[in-house]
Amino acid sequence: MMRVLTAYSEREASAPSFPAHPIAGLAGTSFKPQHLQAILAGPKPRGVFEIHAENYTGAGGPPHRALEAIRSDHAVSLHGVCMSIGAPQPLDKAHLARFRALVQRYEPALVSEHVA
Numbered sequence: 001m002m003r004v005l006t007a008y009s010e011r012e013a014s015a016p017s018f019p020a021h022p023i024a025g026l027a028g029t030s031f032k033p034q035h036l037q038a039i040l041a042g043p044k045p046r047g048v049f050e051i052h053a054e055n056y057t058g059a060g061g062p063p064h065r066a067l068e069a070i071r072s073d074h075a076v077s078l079h080g081v082c083m084s085i086g087a088p089q090p091l092d093k094a095h096l097a098r099f100r101a102l103v104q105r106y107e108p109a110l111v112s113e114h115v116a
Contacts, residue, residue: 016107021075023048023109028077036066044073048109053080057098067106077110078102086115 028048049070056063070076080099083091103111 017105018071018107021048021073021109023075026075031067031070031076033063033066036069040069048075048077050077050079051106051108053078053099053102053113054082056102057095071106075109076106077112078106078108079111080113083113084115085113 026047028050031049031051051067051070056067058064067076078099083095083099085091099113
């Protein structure tokens with residue numbers, strides 16, 4: 001019997017790209033790119049950085065380099081604000097695909113989205 005793997009199941013089967021950072025009992029704060037250099041230069045605080053998904057839907061560039069640097073040393077919480085899950089119109093499948101790609105790329109400890 002032949003099994004066809006989707007990109008997601010292939011990703012699940014592979015080793016994580018980033019280290020796991022336990023978050024139990026930790027506080028979080030929103031990541032602001034203008035604070036990146038101070039975060040990287042200072043001591044490694046224990047905590048979680050909340051990342052707004054829509055700021056990282058592009059394919060690469062400086063935003064992703066900054067997020068990769070943060071994610072290497074810290075847990076992140078990926079939070080979306082544009083999916084409108086409870087809205088009367090159907091879900092935007094392209095937006096959902098971009099959101100899914102971010103989850104797969106950055107392996108966040110938490111994922112959340114606005115209901116409406």
